[in-house]
Amino acid sequence: MGSGTSTRHHSAFQNAERTFKAAALIQRWYRRYVARLEMRRRCTWSIFQSIEYAGQQDQVKLHDFFSYLMDHFIPSSHNQREFLTHMFTEDRFAQDSEMEKCSDYESIEVPDSYTGPRLSFPLLPDHATALIEAFRLKQQLHARYVLNLLYETKKHLVQLPNINRVSTCYSEEITVCGKSRSEVAFPIFIYILNGLPSPERSYVFNGDFVDRGKDSVEILMILFAFMLVYPKEFHLNRGNHEDHMVNLRYGFTKEVMNKYKIHGKEILRTLQDVFCWLPLATLIDEKVLILHGGVSDITDLELLDKIERNKIVSTMRCKTRRKKEKQMEEKGKANRKSSAQEPIPWFLPQSRSLPSSPLRLSSYKAHKTNRSSSIPCGGCLDGRELSRQVRSSVELELERCRQQAGLLVTGQKEEASRSASEADSEAGELQKPTQEEWRQVVDILWSDPMAQEGCKANTIRGGGCYFGPDVTQQLLQKYNLRFLIRSHECKPEGYEFCHNRKVLTIFSASNYYEVGSNRGAYVKLGPALTPHIVQYQANKVTNTLTMRQRISRVEESALRALREKLFAHSSDLLSEFKKHDADKVGLITLSDWAAAVESALHLGLPWRMLRSQLVNSSADNMLEYKSWLKNLAKEQLSHENIQSSLLETLYRNRSNLETIFRIIDSDHSGFISLDEFRQTWKLLSSHMNIDITDDCICDLARSIDFNKDGHIDINEFLEAFRLVEKSCLEGDTSECPQATNAKDSGCNSPGAC
Amino acid sequence: MIHKDKERIIVAEFHKKIKEAFEVFDHESNNTVDVREIGTIIRSLGCCPTEGELHDLIAEVEEEEPTGYIRFEKFLPVMTEILLERRYRPIPEDVLLRAFEVLDSAKRGFLTKDELIKYMTEEGEPFSQEEMEEMLSAAIDPESNSIHYKDYITMMVIDEN
Numbered sequence: 001m002g003s004g005t006s007t008r009h010h011s012a013f014q015n016a017e018r019t020f021k022a023a024a025l026i027q028r029w030y031r032r033y034v035a036r037l038e039m040r041r042r043c044t045w046s047i048f049q050s051i052e053y054a055g056q057q058d059q060v061k062l063h064d065f066f067s068y069l070m071d072h073f074i075p076s077s078h079n080q081r082e083f084l085t086h087m088f089t090e091d092r093f094a095q096d097s098e099m100e101k102c103s104d105y106e107s108i109e110v111p112d113s114y115t116g117p118r119l120s121f122p123l124l125p126d127h128a129t130a131l132i133e134a135f136r137l138k139q140q141l142h143a144r145y146v147l148n149l150l151y152e153t154k155k156h157l158v159q160l161p162n163i164n165r166v167s168t169c170y171s172e173e174i175t176v177c178g179k180s181r182s183e184v185a186f187p188i189f190i191y192i193l194n195g196l197p198s199p200e201r202s203y204v205f206n207g208d209f210v211d212r213g214k215d216s217v218e219i220l221m222i223l224f225a226f227m228l229v230y231p232k233e234f235h236l237n238r239g240n241h242e243d244h245m246v247n248l249r250y251g252f253t254k255e256v257m258n259k260y261k262i263h264g265k266e267i268l269r270t271l272q273d274v275f276c277w278l279p280l281a282t283l284i285d286e287k288v289l290i291l292h293g294g295v296s297d298i299t300d301l302e303l304l305d306k307i308e309r310n311k312i313v314s315t316m317r318c319k320t321r322r323k324k325e326k327q328m329e330e331k332g333k334a335n336r337k338s339s340a341q342e343p344i345p346w347f348l349p350q351s352r353s354l355p356s357s358p359l360r361l362s363s364y365k366a367h368k369t370n371r372s373s374s375i376p377c378g379g380c381l382d383g384r385e386l387s388r389q390v391r392s393s394v395e396l397e398l399e400r401c402r403q404q405a406g407l408l409v410t411g412q413k414e415e416a417s418r419s420a421s422e423a424d425s426e427a428g429e430l431q432k433p434t435q436e437e438w439r440q441v442v443d444i445l446w447s448d449p450m451a452q453e454g455c456k457a458n459t460i461r462g463g464g465c466y467f468g469p470d471v472t473q474q475l476l477q478k479y480n481l482r483f484l485i486r487s488h489e490c491k492p493e494g495y496e497f498c499h500n501r502k503v504l505t506i507f508s509a510s511n512y513y514e515v516g517s518n519r520g521a522y523v524k525l526g527p528a529l530t531p532h533i534v535q536y537q538a539n540k541v542t543n544t545l546t547m548r549q550r551i552s553r554v555e556e557s558a559l560r561a562l563r564e565k566l567f568a569h570s571s572d573l574l575s576e577f578k579k580h581d582a583d584k585v586g587l588i589t590l591s592d593w594a595a596a597v598e599s600a601l602h603l604g605l606p607w608r609m610l611r612s613q614l615v616n617s618s619a620d621n622m623l624e625y626k627s628w629l630k631n632l633a634k635e636q637l638s639h640e641n642i643q644s645s646l647l648e649t650l651y652r653n654r655s656n657l658e659t660i661f662r663i664i665d666s667d668h669s670g671f672i673s674l675d676e677f678r679q680t681w682k683l684l685s686s687h688m689n690i691d692i693t694d695d696c697i698c699d700l701a702r703s704i705d706f707n708k709d710g711h712i713d714i715n716e717f718l719e720a721f722r723l724v725e726k727s728c729l730e731g732d733t734s735e736c737p738q739a740t741n742a743k744d745s746g747c748n749s750p751g752a753c
Numbered sequence: 754m755i756h757k758d759k760e761r762i763i764v765a766e767f768h769k770k771i772k773e774a775f776e777v778f779d780h781e782s783n784n785t786v787d788v789r790e791i792g793t794i795i796r797s798l799g800c801c802p803t804e805g806e807l808h809d810l811i812a813e814v815e816e817e818e819p820t821g822y823i824r825f826e827k828f829l830p831v832m833t834e835i836l837l838e839r840r841y842r843p844i845p846e847d848v849l850l851r852a853f854e855v856l857d858s859a860k861r862g863f864l865t866k867d868e869l870i871k872y873m874t875e876e877g878e879p880f881s882q883e884e885m886e887e888m889l890s891a892a893i894d895p896e897s898n899s900i901h902y903k904d905y906i907t908m909m910v911i912d913e914n
Contacts, residue, residue: 022855024877028803029844030888033909035796042777451781548891591766606773609797 041551043609045492047558048513050603051565053460105147108263119145121152121228128225129196135184135218143263146221150270153224156231157277162309163301164235164282166202168527176290177522178206178487179239180223181509182213187222190508190522193536197226197234204282206487206506207239207292207445211250217259220271238278239292239487240445240463244268245316248659257670276310280444287482288529294447294486294503295475296465297455304440311433312441315463448489449503469499476502482529494521494535510537514557516550559613565601566614567632572600577625587622590615671711767836768829774798775825784825788815791823798832800841804878810835846910853902863899 110118116139117130131141141149168174175194180186197203209223210216227234240246247253256271257264281291281304289301433441446464453468472484483502490512496505510520516537524532566573576596580588588596593615594607615623774794778786786794791814792807802810814827835841856872857864864872866889873880873888880888892900 018855019872020876022852022877023872024803025844025849025852026856027873027877027880028801029849030880030884031792031804032796032801032843034884034887035793038793039774039777039797046777452783547887591769594769606777608770608773609777 037548037551039609040555043606044551044555044558045517046605047562047603047610048517049490050605051561052513105144105151108142108144108147110142110144114142115139116141117145118142119149119225121148123152123225123228125229128222128229131225132184132188132191132222135215135222136188140259141218141221143260143267146217146260146267147263147270149221149224149228150267150274152228154270154274154277156228157274157279158310160277160279161305162280162307163305164237164279165286166204166235166282166284168285168525168529172200172526174202174204174284174525175522176204176206176485176506176525177508178292178485178506179208179490179509179512180205180219181512181520182210182216182219184215184218184222186509187219189536193534194522194524197230199230199233202233202235204235204237204284204290206282206290206485207237207278208241208487209236209239210252211241211247213251214255216252216255224274235282236278237282237290237292238275238280238445240315242275242278243314243316244272244275245314272313273310276313278309280304280309280441284525285527285529286480288485288525289479289481289483290485291444292486293443293445293464293488294449294467295471295484296443296447296467297471297474298440299443299475300440301479303437304444307433307437307440309441312438315438315442315445446488449486449498449505451498469502472499472502483531485523485531490518492518494519495523495533504531506533514554517554517557555613559610562605562610563614563632563635565603566597567635569600570629570633573597574625574629576600577629581625586624586626588625590618590621590623593623593625674710674712677712764833764837767833770798771829771832771836772825775828779825785822786825786828788819788821788823791828795832795835795841798836799843800835801843802841806841846906849906850903853906857902862903863897863901865899866893869893869900 117127117134119127119131119141134141166174177190191197195201203226205223209219213219223234223236227236241250241252244253253268256268260267281289283289443464446458446461447467448458448461448464449472450466450468453470455465455467455471458464458466475481476483483504485504485506487506487508489505489507490509491505491507494507494510497503498505504523506521506523507518508520508522510518512518512520519535519537521533521535524534526532573596576599577588577593578584580592580596590611591608594611597607598604615628774797775784775786778790778794780786788811791811795802795807795810810831811823814823814831816822816824816827853864854860856868869889869892870885874882874885892905894901
């Protein structure tokens, strides 16, 4: 029957249409969900990066300040000189003779009860693998063997050129790893995935072996051991973390002192030496250049080949030859009339002209919009206003110090002492590096590639530069190279090509910010020099998590860090909020909230996107900002009895504080005297333009000195404010690493450990 | 006129939101984004267009000679209009539930894995393999090899908030 059939057809058609529509609806909804996840992922990444770079900037500002002090403050008494010299334990030149004495490791007794590995030299492959096994079992290498190993390592490194030449003739394949994870599981993992080093399998580790993990010492031991066993096949490049100044902040120094209470100092001193003997770059087949950071438009490989690389003890501060400094000073004075007065940091790259106006050390995002090629000038936070304030408060402080010291400040006095120290240094064994040499090395270790053409100062990191594709091209052409491999930046996929595939960033530490934050990768090169990438993500847990769960975890971690930062800027935030609340109602719009937060924090983050995660108490699009701040504080504080504004200030500067403490605590005992604490705080607060009275500080210091013996236990102090880095307390995140993703089907799948 | 003022404020706020979302994907900081990211940007601003609608939008904001990049100057007015008109509103939970129920003709309360795959890859605006795999990883209950859509929706909605 006609109508029956057509009804059936009709309803069938309707059904089909309904199904189609339903499916389309679900897909539409799902795609939006995925898009929002993606956005969250990106925002999370931005948070981590901007906080990390802000931390690096802090480091720079701090050392900038100390440099200035060292160069301009003339201590009258020996004590004062001592105090300030301790700020920079760089005087290794004097220690060189001490160093040879340190091959006194032989005098260190190893007790019979020691069950860890015992090394004998020359090292054999079995020793190296035994070392790995021992560390896997969480044994600790005895200080004697550590020092022995370091001593042998130094002997080896000294023979190497600045730019290490490697050929694929000898070993068929070369694997390049960038930025290790400071956990013992890391090299084990790499070797399982890729195979142990051998005459057929070369390795290049591209710097940054230490910091931000708990096993940096063990990582170094493993790397050095393999280097000694396979000197022709195992290569290390220096990274910006192979630097005792950076180590002070990022945890390596602490780790060494915790593990080696008696000999830690010696180990650190020896390491300082070893680090500056690490080669600066590796060149494969004269075609592929591997270095840690990048290049700049003035990178001169011939010059780099010739310099005495061990003169560059730390890239954070440069003691250059005085003569040049005087010249720069002269020129600088002439220019200063036009610019806001600023301590001129030597280590920031200067284009052909001298510093003119201070560049804002602004946010992560801002670097992208700041097209000007004007020269950055370290210490200013927010334009001329603040820089003038800083300058004047530092001057005031110096004035006070000088007056206390009974000094008369005249230009002549400065000249006199300067030429005196010049004579001193010339009498010393080693010449200091020139400005040029130092800059070349900083560029290699700190620079990052950028998409735009040109070369400009790397204001985010505070050292090195951003180099464009034209700079890369120029360099490759000049030296007839094929491409560059570098590390230095964390990439979500573990690697990234840029500059027309002429620059490869390789980042081997997966889960760098947090479990699930990123993949790691290494690259293999055969005689054809075609890069072959292997990716992985080393954590059992991430395998079982869905994308959504992974993103949530990482996001939570990022938000926690961000909330800490917000709390640390509570007073700034309050004043910014008040600006938007003219009627003093206590309410501001959510839009104003976003603007205010950016003004206070300068992180360049998408605050409107993040708002729903940070603000959960708004009605009608309006926010009661005072209670919001109070809630923030509640989350962060554990001791309500301490004056909150002081606490907040300390909290904000805690990394700086900790770094300074460790510098002052030159015997690494973990204790500083009340007086040292007060002096430190005075200096820091005048530089950072912090308004805390002397009395407050004295009270604080006294209240922390629990046993009233005139000493402050650094760790206790920091712990009291929950300021100790979580890294000490973090458990094992990568017990049993497994690769989730290997692009090379030829790779054996790793078994579970 | 109060109304005009209010609208101006709203538009200003929209502009800031749109700029923020755009900048997240503006890797080279030159006010352009890869055209393939436009969908993500639009969706993260609260809109829920179909793929077809998305293609039309892209056509609107693309250059006369498509470069593979979308410029902010072109994107901003179009996106502002969309937000003002409240176009492409998100799908309410109950509507979503009903859609699943349509597919679950036997009214069992779940769809098998194979059924889900079939519908998502053959009907509507089909998923790519990647999209399908990703949805399966979170949606499918491994023991029963099926998706209990009511619970699934609830879980996703909580997660969103």
